[in-house]
Amino acid sequence: MIMSKKERLVAAIESGTVIDHIPAEKTFQVVNLLQLQKLSTPVTIGFNFSSKMVGTKGIIKVSDKFFTDDEISRLSVVAPNVVLNIINNYEVVEKKKVVTPDELRSIVKCNNPKCITNNEPMDTIFHIVDKEHGILKCHYCDKEQEMDKVELV
Amino acid sequence: MEKHNFVNIQGLERDQLLYLIEMAQEFEKHPNRELLKGKVIATLFYEPSTRTRLSFETAANRLGARVIGFTDAKVSSVSKGETLKDTILMVSNYADAIVMRHYIEGAAQYASEVAPVPIINAGDGAHQHPSQCLLDLYTIYQTQGTLENLNIYLVGDLKYGRTVHSLLMAMRHFNPTFHFIAPKELAMPEEYKVYCHEHNIRFEEHEDFTPEVIANADIIYMTRVQKERFSDLMEYERVKNVYILRRDMLALARTNMKILHPLPRVNEIAYDVDDSPHAYYIEQARNGLFAREAIFCHCLGISMEEVKNDKTILE
Numbered sequence: 279m280i281m282s283k284k285e286r287l288v289a290a291i292e293s294g295t296v297i298d299h300i301p302a303e304k305t306f307q308v309v310n311l312l313q314l315q316k317l318s319t320p321v322t323i324g325f326n327f328s329s330k331m332v333g334t335k336g337i338i339k340v341s342d343k344f345f346t347d348d349e350i351s352r353l354s355v356v357a358p359n360v361v362l363n364i365i366n367n368y369e370v371v372e373k374k375k376v377v378t379p380d381e382l383r384s385i386v387k388c389n390n391p392k393c394i395t396n397n398e399p400m401d402t403i404f405h406i407v408d409k410e411h412g413i414l415k416c417h418y419c420d421k422e423q424e425m426d427k428v429e430l431v
Numbered sequence: 432m433e434k435h436n437f438v439n440i441q442g443l444e445r446d447q448l449l450y451l452i453e454m455a456q457e458f459e460k461h462p463n464r465e466l467l468k469g470k471v472i473a474t475l476f477y478e479p480s481t482r483t484r485l486s487f488e489t490a491a492n493r494l495g496a497r498v499i500g501f502t503d504a505k506v507s508s509v510s511k512g513e514t515l516k517d518t519i520l521m522v523s524n525y526a527d528a529i530v531m532r533h534y535i536e537g538a539a540q541y542a543s544e545v546a547p548v549p550i551i552n553a554g555d556g557a558h559q560h561p562s563q564c565l566l567d568l569y570t571i572y573q574t575q576g577t578l579e580n581l582n583i584y585l586v587g588d589l590k591y592g593r594t595v596h597s598l599l600m601a602m603r604h605f606n607p608t609f610h611f612i613a614p615k616e617l618a619m620p621e622e623y624k625v626y627c628h629e630h631n632i633r634f635e636e637h638e639d640f641t642p643e644v645i646a647n648a649d650i651i652y653m654t655r656v657q658k659e660r661f662s663d664l665m666e667y668e669r670v671k672n673v674y675i676l677r678r679d680m681l682a683l684a685r686t687n688m689k690i691l692h693p694l695p696r697v698n699e700i701a702y703d704v705d706d707s708p709h710a711y712y713i714e715q716a717r718n719g720l721f722a723r724e725a726i727f728c729h730c731l732g733i734s735m736e737e738v739k740n741d742k743t744i745l746e
Contacts, residue, residue: 392556394537398515418537419558422622 289322294341296363296370302326305336307356307430311385312349319343332359351379355386355425358412378409386414386428393419402431432732436543437551440561440597445604448568449578450735454725455569455718457738462720465495465743466733473526474500475518476553477509477533482694482716483553483562487530490723495743499526516545523548528730531555549730557593563693564597566722570715571650574689578605582647586612586640587654587674587699589619594693595654599623599632609634612644614670616661640674646683651676653692653712655699678703691715 300308305325314321317340325336344364353360353376364372384401395402395418403417412425443451472491476484479502488498501507509518515533519542522529529546531539532553539552539559554560572578583602585595589611599609609627611619611634618636627634637644645651656674661667675698676690689711692700696712704710728738 390536392534392536394515394535394541397535398541400516400541416537418540419556420537 289339290368291320291322291339291341291365292368293366294319294339294343295345296365297338297340298335298361298363299329299331300325300336300338300357300360301332302334302336304356305338308336308338308353308360310430311352311356312345314338314340317343347377348379350374350376352382352385354378355382355428355430358425378406378412381405382414384431387431388416388419388421389423389428390416390419390421393421395419432734434549434732435730436549437561437726437730438539438543439552439559440564441600443601448565448601448604451565451722451725451729452569452572452578454728454735454738455565455721457735458721458724459573459718461741461744461746462724463493463745464741465745466737466741467491467494467496467727467731468743470496470527470731471525472496472498472528472530472727473522474498474502474530474553475507475522475532476500476502477504477507477531477535477538479503480532480554483532483560486716486719487551487553487562487723490720490727493720494724494727496527496727500530515542519546519550528727551726551730557591559597560593561597562719562723562726563594564601565726566715566719567594567598567652567691567693568601569722570689570691570711570718573718574711575649575687578602580606580608581649582608582610583650583652584610584612584645584648585619585652585654586676587656588617588660589613589654590617591657591660592654595619595652596623598652600626603630603632607632610637610644610648611635612637612640612674614638614656614666614673616663616666616670617656640676640680642680642683645680647685648688649685651688651690651709653690653696653699655695655697675699675701676704677701678707681707681709684709 302325320341322339326334329335358376362374363370382404388395388402393416404414407413407415413422414425415422474484474487491498523546528549530551530553531542533555536556536558538555539550543550552559552561589595653676658667688709690709692712694716
């Protein structure tokens with residue numbers, strides 16, 4: 279019952295996507311990765327709500343917007359455990375989880391300063407070589423890096 | 432025939448490596464030809480590497496191609512701030528293939544993605560030096576008659592030495608047993624040991640470098656222990672003379688054993704080893720010519736058939 283009261287702090291949406299269980303400090307990285315600042319539909323961003331799963335959490339409600347699997351997979355770097363609730367007529371009709379992709383393009387930076395991607399205006403490409411431990415490998419310099427330690431582009 | 436890039440060694444399959452070795456054998460029989468007559472090869476050296484450049488340019492010249500390029504980034508437009516992409520696209524207008532040496536890692540891979548002509552990696556920083564690896568494989572094949580089931584001892588700097596890492600990965604197809612002989616500070620990095628486990632490559636590690644340890648070697652691959660690689664100079668002083676190969680250490684060696692070194696050497700192989708029948712590093716460097724002639728033909732779409740039935744051979 280307490281949860282439902284808190285939920286009401288953020289207005290319900292008729293149709294769209296509710297992104298839940300975002301670690302609070304990652305909320306704005308999620309906004310950036312999904313390019314929500316460029317949307318023209320209503321977006322509600324809340325954070326520092328208490329959460330049993332992640333301590334404090336962020337929650338984002340986006341009206342009339344449904345993300346592609348490709349867009350959702352971008353979140354695997356910062357918030358792999360978020361849940362996306364697909365809302366239709368105020369009801370949750372589907373719950374989507376982040377699926378770690380095989381490849382990340384132009385999402386993270388290579389942490390090798392001598393890598394070509396840090397010395398030329400170009401896209402980065404990483405192959406995910408170990409999904410369980412979150413190990414990325416740079417397509418260009420082959421340096422491996424841990425997913426939770428990378429910087430976003 | 433399809434054109435190819437030659438950017439890394441671990442992307443080549445067993446058949447492709449053996450194909451290139453077979454082609455290099457043809458060039459060893461007849462190095463002087465006009466197979467590339469009318470072609471222009473560019474050699475873009477963003478950092479100086481005289482030995483590698485001379486070897487590539489000799490290979491191009493001995494096949495009848497003409498060579499353009501620069502030997503140092505200071506004299507090119509890079510110093511004016513031109514991107515690699517622009518330089519590569521510009522040179523692609525002039526040349527049929529580009530040999531590129533760069534201090535930045537992954538530069539050759541990127542160049543191969545933007546260039547309409549084949550890119551040959553002549554070394555990209557600490558990352559890859561695949562033509563060196565091919566000539567190493569060729570030399571091993573030439574001296575042992577096979578690449579299969581060999582005992583290969585890697586000695587010296589196994590941490591930063593890209594040639595030993597490339598050799599390790601390329602040999603995965605041939606059931607080798609590796610022995611890593613290095614000081615603790617320069618030991619084989621964990622990621623390559625993981626690579627060995629993943630590809631069922633057997634290896635043993637040693638800190639001692641003695642006649643007994645190397646008695647079973649088919650190949651001893653020496654590398655230079657460089658002072659600037661050490662964080663602890665006391666450690667350097669302790670080990671600097673440990674990883675030196677001297678003639679008296681070869682007493683127990685197998686008769687087929689050959690000593691290789693990517694060169695230049697400083698003092699890690701004593702000069703009295705040079706006259707030993709085991710010494711092979713000078714011949715190894717010569718093989719670079721044949722390996723690079725094979726790389727040019729592979730990249731420019733010249734088939735084994737054409738190489739074997741070549742009517743342009745100059746005697």
